[in-house]
Amino acid sequence: MKKKSHSIFAVLALALVIAAAIVVFALIRKYTPSKEHEDLTTxxxxxxxxxxxxxxxxxxxxxxxxxxxxxxxxxxxxxxxxxxxxxxxxxxxxxxxxxxxxxxxxxxxxxxxxxxxxxxxxxxxxxxxxxxxxxxxxxxxxxxxxxxxxxxxxxxxxxIITSQWGKYQTATAKKNASLRVRGGIKSPILKKVSSKEEVTVIEQGDNWDKVMTDDGIIGYMQKRMLSSVKEKTRKSDFTPDTFAHIKKDYNICMAWHQVTNQSANNAVSSVLANTRGINVLSPTWFYLNDNNGNIANLASLNYVNYCHNQGIEVWALVSNLENKNVDTTEVLTHTSKRQNLVNQIVSMAIQYNLDGINVDFESMNGEKVGDAFIEFIRELSIKCKNNGVVLSVDNYVPMSHTSFYNRKEQANFADYVVIMGYDEHYAGSPEAGSVASLSWVTQGVSDTLKEVPADQVILGMPFYTRVWEIPSESSSDDTAAGAKIPSKIYGMKAANDFLATHGATKTWQDDCGQNYSEFTDNDTTYKVWLEDSASAECRLKLVEEKKLAGASFWKLGFETSDIWDTVTRYIH
Structure with a gap:
């Protein structure tokens, strides 16, 4: 029996020794740092x-x-x-x-x-x-x-590229230490960091800090192996381009003059006779006319000479809207075609002694043409400046889908950035509304000023009103789901005459900054947000308050005569 007892005790003792060895081995394995190295190519x-x-x-x-x-x-x-x-x-x-x-x-x-x-x-x-x-x-x-x-x-x-400047944090290895893929001693080693080697501290943790070595290896080091974090400053030695602009020492008061044929140029004297305070006229003379970058030309030297004799500059408009067969993307994304367009525009400016060019490129596919459009503005800007020609560019009120116009970069190259502060509601809109409510225009100016200096911003304003015609069968939400509300454009006088004919009354709306009228006739409800001298004054106050470069108006012939008294009070 004694021998059997001794054998049992021996087995138990051996088992205990083995168990203890296993525990010790596990503890050693758990707390011994890994010596595995990560392949840097991987x-x-x-x-x-x-x-x-x-x-x-x-x-x-x-x-x-x-x-x-x-x-x-x-x-x-x-x-x-x-x-x-x-x-x-x-x-x-x-x-x-x-x-x-x-x-x-x-x-x-x-x-x-x-x-x-x-x-x-x-x-x-x-x-x-x-x-x-x-x-x-x-x-x-x-x-x-x-x-x-x-x-x-x-x-x-x-x-290892650095393009961000300013303050950053560093620490120094107290002694030779391992830089690991992740925090933890079992993570593979990326590099052995030498004593007193400086690393950039990217992120601090409780026990491990994320750091980068001077040779561009990013990993984790034990906090206890690093000295206290120090703050340093990185400075750039790059000298950026300095952009000069042709800017006037007076507020811009510009109006667009729609010219659709050569004979319309003969009306310039009578058109101007009905205005006051205008110092820039922008006739719609040029438009992209084929896929090689050639432009159609409606310009008149007599028109320019007449304006100059009246002390008025001419910033001719160039558009991409008139010829529906032209693919704007095709022209702008091919350098030879884009530069042909640039050269033709500048050639016309020289030939007709123009003071400026106003670019009005709309309805473009931003994903396909965004970078090419801003390159077009850059290239045109260089040639305009070299010839003393002012370059202004028309822009929608900022929205996410128009960000490709890159107003910030435009402001570097173009002399003026024009906000087309109208068409908040437009032909085919799913709901009736103002052409340019004050809150919408104010937001558009505010968003533009985040990208463009105020002294380069010209606020475009409408001289036209939309009269919305809502059939009686439409829902209370203006129209049936998915349908478009019919509307017609009226000039200021024509809109007032329309309301007077129907005996409609007007009510001022502070939020819109406009007079509003609504009435029903023959089972049709009419809604009108009027453009008049009162609505124009609200926006002109905005120009004054924000110290913008000036204002522009679409289009001559749609205004009433009293509008110019209001304009001249604010645009000097």
């Missing part, structure tokens, strides 16, 4: 030897640059979206463009030479190369015109 998601990882402002991006003949080339989309949106790539004609305040830089793909306006220069290597339909631009070429710094590190290739 970490940066590099698959080819010529690929270059991009670390932008303390973040590893999904984009990849390329090493070509020992130089870094970075894809156009990354450049445009992250480094400098002023670069424009024409993938139809394989040409890279960059506009400064005075010059247009252009480089054809696979070429070492490039143009600075009309002068040729040699870069010494390809500026742009194409691979699998992607345009790659030499990073040093991009840097010449852009506000960023970069560092290239090999094995594996990566570039």
């Amino acid at each position: 970490y940066y998601h590099l698959t080819n030897s010529d690929e270059v990882a991009i670390v932008l402002n303390n973040e590893v991006t999904s984009s990849k640059a390329r090493v070509i003949d020992g130089h870094i080339y970075i894809d156009y989309d990354f450049v445009h979206d992250n480094l400098n949106s002023r670069f424009y790539w024409d993938n139809n004609e394989n040409i890279l463009l960059y506009a400064t305040t005075q010059n247009l830089i252009s480089a054809q793909a696979e070429q070492t030479s490039y143009m600075v306006t009309k002068s040729s220069a040699d870069y010494g290597r390809k500026i742009v190369t194409i691979n699998s339909d992607t345009a790659y631009i030499d990073l040093d070429f991009v840097k010449e015109y852009s506000d960023f710094k970069y560092k290239h590190v090999k094995d594996p290739h990566r570039i």
Whole structure:
């Protein structure tokens, strides 16, 4: 029995020893830091030897640059979206463009030479190369015109780009330590950080801090291995382009004069005789007339001379609306066609001694043409400035779907940005409403001023009213679901005469800043938000209050004579 007892105790003791060993081994395994190293090629998601990882402002991006003949080339989309949106790539004609305040830089793909306006220069290597339909631009070429710094590190290739300036945090390793993929001692090691090596602190945690090393490796270090965080400041050494503008030392009082044929130019004297205070006239003379960028011309030198004799400048309007067979996107997205359009506009300005050009491009597909449109404005601006021609650009009231007009960039190149403060409700609107309620216009001005300096903003105002005709069978919500409400445009006098004929009364509405009238006749309800001198005064007060550059009016011939007394009280 004793032998059996001893055997049992021996087995139990051995089991206890083994269990203790297992526990000890588990504890050692749990608390012993991993020595596994993460492969940096995998970490940066590099698959080819010529690929270059991009670390932008303390973040590893999904984009990849390329090493070509020992130089870094970075894809156009990354450049445009992250480094400098002023670069424009024409993938139809394989040409890279960059506009400064005075010059247009252009480089054809696979070429070492490039143009600075009309002068040729040699870069010494390809500026742009194409691979699998992607345009790659030499990073040093991009840097010449852009506000960023970069560092290239090999094995594996990566570039560390900094484009954000100001305060940032750093810490120093107290002794040799491991930088790991994630917080935790079992996470793979990315790099051994040497004692006294400085790292950028991206995010502080309780026990682990997220940091980036000088060679662009981002991971986690134990907080106890780092010195106290210090604050430093990064400064840019880039000198940005300084944009000059042709601006008047007086408030702009502009009116659009609709000219649909040559003979209409002969009416300029009688049209102006009915106005007061106008210092700029914008006749609708030019429009895009084919898909090669050629324009139709209704201009008259006699018209210009007459205006100049009256002390009035002429800023001729160029539009894309008249010829419905023209594809605006086709013209603007092909450099040769777009520049043909630019050259024709400037040629007309010189030929007819114009003081300015007013661009009115509407109804465009922003997704397809947005970047090309703003490039058109840049290129036109350079040539207008070189010839002393004022450039103004008409814009919708800011909405999310019109953001592609890029008013902020327009303000860099164009001299004036015009808000078309009308057509809040328009032909085909699903509901009746004001052409330009005061609250809507006020919001439009406020949103525009977030992007454009006040002394470059001209507020466009309507001289017309819409009379809405709502059939009796329509619902109380103005019309049946999905239907469009019929409406007709009336000038100021015609709208008042219409109301007088029907014996309708008017009531002032403070929220709209307009007189309103509603009546029913022959089973049709009419709703009218009137444009008159009272509504115009509300908007002119806004011009004065916000210190805008001036006002413009669509269109001459729709106004009543008393409107000019109101205009001249506010526009000096």
